Amino acid sequence: MPNKMNLRYRLPLILIITAVCTYLIEINQGRLTTNQPNDNHTNIEYDRKLYKHWIDEDKDCQDTRQEVLISESIEPVILDDKGCRVISGRWYDPFTGNTFADPSDLDIDHLVPLKEAHLSGAHSWTEERRRFYANDLSNEDSLIAVSKSANRSKGAKDVALWLPPNKYFHCEYVRRWVAVKETWGLVIDEIEADAIAPIMAKCRL
Numbered sequence: 559m560p561n562k563m564n565l566r567y568r569l570p571l572i573l574i575i576t577a578v579c580t581y582l583i584e585i586n587q588g589r590l591t592t593n594q595p596n597d598n599h600t601n602i603e604y605d606r607k608l609y610k611h612w613i614d615e616d617k618d619c620q621d622t623r624q625e626v627l628i629s630e631s632i633e634p635v636i637l638d639d640k641g642c643r644v645i646s647g648r649w650y651d652p653f654t655g656n657t658f659a660d661p662s663d664l665d666i667d668h669l670v671p672l673k674e675a676h677l678s679g680a681h682s683w684t685e686e687r688r689r690f691y692a693n694d695l696s697n698e699d700s701l702i703a704v705s706k707s708a709n710r711s712k713g714a715k716d717v718a719l720w721l722p723p724n725k726y727f728h729c730e731y732v733r734r735w736v737a738v739k740e741t742w743g744l745v746i747d748e749i750e751a752d753a754i755a756p757i758m759a760k761c762r763l
Contacts, residue, residue: 609672611672613689623666626703629695630703631644653709654722664705670744678739679742708723716735717735728757733761
């Protein structure tokens with residue numbers, strides 16, 4: 559089966575840097591809506607059911623979770639008898655720096671969580687666009703296989719509230735975060751921008 563993750567792409571770093579600089583300028587000039595505790599975003603209701611995820615878009619019996627597991631395994635995976643579900647492989651989790659062989663130990667993380675995306679602009683999307691975001695295999699920055707514990711520690715937190723335990727992944731994590739938000743036209747609020755700026759400077763992104 560073709561490796562669908564080969565279709566994913568990376569934004570040039572200059573575009574990422576430009577995007578963050580633009581966000582910071584717009585925030586400072588008061589043109590950008592923020593997600594601070596007392597603003598209108600607190601009135602936006604979020605329902606995870608709005609984001610239908612782990613679908614089998616190409617009808618090959620492997621849903622989005624299985625596709626990511628297959629693509630990110632660092633050795634060939636073993637599938638069940640029907641060829642639909644991954645039962646073993648080997649995955650490196652950059653959030654923790656640990657390696658796993660049992661897929662049941664892993665979650666597929668939306669790098670920018672569904673709730674965070676919703677509050678950052680996705681609440682106004684069509685059902686089709688929300689479904690595509692929730693199952694985005696076209697962008698290698700969007701979905702990532704990580705340990706359950708790390709993913710559940712992260713929850714819906716943004717970069718101002720949570721970074722991976724593996725400090726060596728901080729630069730890449732922030733790069734991916736900004737890339738996903740820029741790709742999908744999602745707002746980076748003032749609190750996020752304040753957290754992102756020093757990390758980008760330190761990492762020379």
